[in-house]
Amino acid sequence: VTSDGVSLRAVFGCFPTGVTAVGAVVDDQPVGMAVSSFTSVSLDPPLVSACVAKTSTTWQTLRSARWLGVSILAANHGTICRQLAAADPAGRFTDVSWDVTDGGAVRIRSASAWFECELEREISVGDHFIAILRIVSHLADPTVEPLVFHRSSFRRLLAS
Numbered sequence: 001v002t003s004d005g006v007s008l009r010a011v012f013g014c015f016p017t018g019v020t021a022v023g024a025v026v027d028d029q030p031v032g033m034a035v036s037s038f039t040s041v042s043l044d045p046p047l048v049s050a051c052v053a054k055t056s057t058t059w060q061t062l063r064s065a066r067w068l069g070v071s072i073l074a075a076n077h078g079t080i081c082r083q084l085a086a087a088d089p090a091g092r093f094t095d096v097s098w099d100v101t102d103g104g105a106v107r108i109r110s111a112s113a114w115f116e117c118e119l120e121r122e123i124s125v126g127d128h129f130i131a132i133l134r135i136v137s138h139l140a141d142p143t144v145e146p147l148v149f150h151r152s153s154f155r156r157l158l159a160s
């Protein structure tokens, strides 16, 4: 079956993922976006990746930040996630509890886990950049249930 962008997006959506919030403080303001394309890449050196649309204006700002925070959103962060994907970036952090590191990386409070990263490399592939991020510090609370994104809906894990 040949594919157009809309139907391909629907097929990609059959693959469930977690959702992260990638964020940094830039010019004294928190900047961030929801990213579900997060993947672990390497243990040594410690690397993760994210695919960001070349059209993303938020990424253009984030890529200039020295340190980036990557928060793995919790099951009850659905509203925060939608907010962090809003077309207008102005209200993305309204009513969101977050902290910032000395280096400017943003951590969403009560996230399942969090990485502080440095942008190591950006690879241009198709209509996205693969951002390779080097982990400089990390935190996890394995008791916090993660948010799951599947077919445009938020879900949670169920023990089988």
Ligand SMILES: Cc1cc2nc3c(=O)[nH]c(=O)nc-3n(C[C@H](O)[C@H](O)[C@H](O)COP(=O)(O)O)c2cc1C
Pocket: 019, 033, 034, 035, 036, 037, 038, 051, 052, 053, 055, 056, 057, 058, 059, 081, 082, 084, 085, 086, 087, 089, 149
């Ligand atoms: C659940 C979810 C996952 C997303 N994952 C990605 C992603 O992996 N890469 C990406 O570039 N945008 C992703 N987005 C879209 C961005 O969060 C955001 O909508 C977009 O960056 C807004 O455009 P701007 O960067 O020009 O402000 C996702 C949105 C949602 C709701």
